[in-house]
Amino acid sequence: MGRQRVYVAIVFIPLFYFLVRYLPPWIFFLLVTGGILLGLHEFYGMYFRGEKRHEIPIGISAGGLAALTLSVGGVESWLTLMTGLVMALLLVEFCLARDMTRGMADGAVLVTGVLYVAGLLGHLILLRRLEGGEYLVFFVFLVTWAGDTGAYYSGKMLGRRKLAPVTSPNKTVEGAIGGLGLSVAASFLGKSWFLPSISVADALGLGIGLGILGQLGDLTESMFKRGAGVKDSSRLIPAHGGLLDRVDSLIFTAPALFHYLIWIKQYGRGISI
Amino acid sequence: MGRQRVYVAIVFIPLFYFLVRYLPPWIFFLLVTGGILLGLHEFYGMYFRGEKRHEIPIGISAGGLAALTLSVGGVESWLTLMTGLVMALLLVEFCLARDMTRGMADGAVLVTGVLYVAGLLGHLILLRRLEGGEYLVFFVFLVTWAGDTGAYYSGKMLGRRKLAPVTSPNKTVEGAIGGLGLSVAASFLGKSWFLPSISVADALGLGIGLGILGQLGDLTESMFKRGAGVKDSSRLIPAHGGLLDRVDSLIFTAPALFHYLIWIKQYGRGISI
Numbered sequence: 399m400g401r402q403r404v405y406v407a408i409v410f411i412p413l414f415y416f417l418v419r420y421l422p423p424w425i426f427f428l429l430v431t432g433g434i435l436l437g438l439h440e441f442y443g444m445y446f447r448g449e450k451r452h453e454i455p456i457g458i459s460a461g462g463l464a465a466l467t468l469s470v471g472g473v474e475s476w477l478t479l480m481t482g483l484v485m486a487l488l489l490v491e492f493c494l495a496r497d498m499t500r501g502m503a504d505g506a507v508l509v510t511g512v513l514y515v516a517g518l519l520g521h522l523i524l525l526r527r528l529e530g531g532e533y534l535v536f537f538v539f540l541v542t543w544a545g546d547t548g549a550y551y552s553g554k555m556l557g558r559r560k561l562a563p564v565t566s567p568n569k570t571v572e573g574a575i576g577g578l579g580l581s582v583a584a585s586f587l588g589k590s591w592f593l594p595s596i597s598v599a600d601a602l603g604l605g606i607g608l609g610i611l612g613q614l615g616d617l618t619e620s621m622f623k624r625g626a627g628v629k630d631s632s633r634l635i636p637a638h639g640g641l642l643d644r645v646d647s648l649i650f651t652a653p654a655l656f657h658y659l660i661w662i663k664q665y666g667r668g669i670s671i
Numbered sequence: 672m673g674r675q676r677v678y679v680a681i682v683f684i685p686l687f688y689f690l691v692r693y694l695p696p697w698i699f700f701l702l703v704t705g706g707i708l709l710g711l712h713e714f715y716g717m718y719f720r721g722e723k724r725h726e727i728p729i730g731i732s733a734g735g736l737a738a739l740t741l742s743v744g745g746v747e748s749w750l751t752l753m754t755g756l757v758m759a760l761l762l763v764e765f766c767l768a769r770d771m772t773r774g775m776a777d778g779a780v781l782v783t784g785v786l787y788v789a790g791l792l793g794h795l796i797l798l799r800r801l802e803g804g805e806y807l808v809f810f811v812f813l814v815t816w817a818g819d820t821g822a823y824y825s826g827k828m829l830g831r832r833k834l835a836p837v838t839s840p841n842k843t844v845e846g847a848i849g850g851l852g853l854s855v856a857a858s859f860l861g862k863s864w865f866l867p868s869i870s871v872a873d874a875l876g877l878g879i880g881l882g883i884l885g886q887l888g889d890l891t892e893s894m895f896k897r898g899a900g901v902k903d904s905s906r907l908i909p910a911h912g913g914l915l916d917r918v919d920s921l922i923f924t925a926p927a928l929f930h931y932l933i934w935i936k937q938y939g940r941g942i943s944i
Contacts, residue, residue: 445775473746478930480753481794484786485884485923488891498837498897502718503776505894509786510779513757521754564771611758618761621778624771650758657751 418536423526424469426535430522431465436641437515444626445507452494457508460487461516468520469527480517484509519645521652528659530595537588541605542651544584545577545612552576566620574613581609604658608651615650619643691809696799697742699808703795704738709914710788717899718780725767730781733760734789741793742800753790757782792918794925801932803868810861814878815924817857818850818885825849839893847886854882877931881924888923892916 417426438461442454460483467479491505525534553573561569585605589596596604619642623631630639642649690699711734715727733756740752764778798807826846834842858878862869869877892915896904903912915922 473750474933476750477746478934481791481926481930484783484791485888485891485926488783488787488894489887492891492894495894498894499900500898501894502898503780506779506783507776509783510757510761513782513786514761518754518757614762615758618758618765621761621765621768621771621774625773625775627772653754653758657754660747661751 414539415536418539419532423531426526427465427469427523430520430526431462431469433641433645434461434465434516434519437461437519437645438511440631440640440642441511441515441622442507444622444628444631445511447626453491453504453508456490457487457511460512464512464516465520465523468516468523480513483512487512514649515642518649518653521656522648525652525656525659528656530593533592534655534659537585537593538608538648538652538655540588541581541584541608542612542647545581545609546616546647547577548580549573549577549613552579562617562620564624566617566624569617577613578606578609581605581612585609600662604655607658608654611650611654612647615647619646619649687812688809691812692805696804699799700738700742700796703793703799704735704742706914706918707734707738707789707792710734710792710918711784713904713913713915714784714788714895715780717895717901717904718784720899726764726777726781729763730760730784733785737785737789738793738796741789741796753786756785760785787922788915791922791926794929795921798925798929798932801929803866806865807928807932810858810866811881811921811925811928813861814854814857814881815885815920818854818882819889819920820850821853822846822850822886822889825852835890835893837897839890839897842890850886851879851882854878854885858882873935877928880931881927884923884927885920888920892919892922 417429435458438458439454442451442457446454464479464483467475471479487508488505491501491508495501495504522535522538525531525538528534549569550573553568553570553576556572556576557570559571560567561571561574582602582605585601585608589598589601619631622642623629631642632640690702708731711731712727715724715730719727737752737756740748744752760781761778764774764781768774768777795808795811798804798811801807822842823846826841826843826849829845829849830843832844833840834844834847855875855878858874858881862871862874892904895915896902904915905913
């Protein structure tokens with residue numbers, strides 16, 4: 399298990415560095431869109447558990463439309479699309495519902511899937527569209543994966559006290575602390591390596607903030623899996639589980655970094671975005 | 672029943688005209704916010720059916736925060752809040768979930784309630800904040816209520832063919848057509864009375880579009896009630912049911928009018944908003 403993880407990392411990390419730094423933005427947008435479609439497939443799969451439901455392709459299509467709008471549209475387009483999708487998806491559920499006692503829950507899951515997977519993970523596209531976006535995307539990946547990896551290995555080596563015994567029995571308090579430490583370290587590494595425009599306070603704040611949010615994102619996704627009675631969201635990547643298992647932390651950290659940058663820009667701090 | 676509806680209308684319509692036209696915006700915002708809080712109370716009440724759940728006050732508070740942000744914030748604040756609320760509410764559900772098999776559905780309903788009631792109905796606040804917003808709010812109320820009333824009375828007098836026998840057995844095709852006719856008539860009345868800046872094509876398009884969306888909004892809410900096994904969302908107003916029963920059409924028409932206006936302004940059509 400541990401060794402297989404290392405092999406996957408050896409393949410993916412350099413590949414990823416190349417993808418983020420040297421490929422044109424639209425290829426990055428396509429990759430994120432692919433991830434969103436796959437992530438929604440897993441999300442609805444966990445809820446509908448093998449039932450063949452028309453909601454699944456409709457929700458995935460809505461996620462694709464959201465990714466496209468995030469890639470090429472402006473703020474007004476996002477708001478109009480988001481508003482339209484909430485109405486349209488609830489209406490779709492009204493038309494498709496087989497069992498009215500489940501209509502409200504099914505419609506809500508249909509809407510929430512699009513917001514959770516496409517809306518939150520789609521912030522990677524928004525980050526890439528900012529000035530110097532390739533560095534921002536690389537920064538959020540670096541800090542998030544450092545946190546995940548730090549939590550995994552320090553939990554394995556030092557873990558004693560369970561963090562969330564019911565939903566995620568393998569997580570420990572020691573792992574959480576180790577993950578947070580590595581997130582902060584990665585944030586300072588990112589600042590000194592390729593993101594000099596952020597201040598020391600930003601690097602510390604982002605290391606702590608993204609470190610905590612990444613772990614909370616991981617716990618939130620584990621609730622979905624626990625509800626579905628599965629260990630992994632799918633069997634996509636050997637020893638890493640499904641796509642959602644790999645990006646559950648990013649789903650929380652990418653939006654957090656984007657909105658942090660937007661607001662510090664608002665208040666005239668000298669970061670170039 | 673019919674007579675009681677007329678009495679309620681006699682009290683509410685002039686009161687409403689006064690409220691919309693002559694009161695300062697912030698009182699209108701407060702009234703809409705009150706409606707949002709009450710609407711969320713009904714929405715979660717239909718889903719949790721009498722269970723005492725901490726999710727209910729938390730979801731209602733989130734709706735209040737959304738209403739406040741719509742009242743005073745700009746586009747960036749709405750996006751940041753919406754993104755933060757999706758993350759925070761799923762996390763809240765992770766912490767509160769008693770039964771993990773329901774966690775995903777409960778979390779999704781928590782999120783969707785805020786989007787459906789506060790996000791959609793909150794467009795009344797956004798409409799009021801546009802230039803000439805008091806007329807726009809009055810217009811959307813007029814067209815929507817004309818559609819509701821037209822559907823009710825023409826369905827009562829002429830109704831033969833059931834429109835949606837399972838979810839809403841009282842609705843008929845004849846009622847839907849009568850409602851649409853009265854929406855279009857109300858739209859032209861609005862244009863000639865107090866909204867001369869919209870074109871004849873706008874008046875026709877808005878009459879038809881809002882007329883249809885209002886009825887779809889009504890059907891969507893009836894799915895929620897049917898799932899909960901209740902006839903009215905609550906017993907707030909004599910013979911009119913709960914608050915959501917009264918505003919279910921507005922929940923779809925207010926956002927539609929707002930986004931229509933935003934987009935025709937974008938394309939340089941001469942409407943003053």
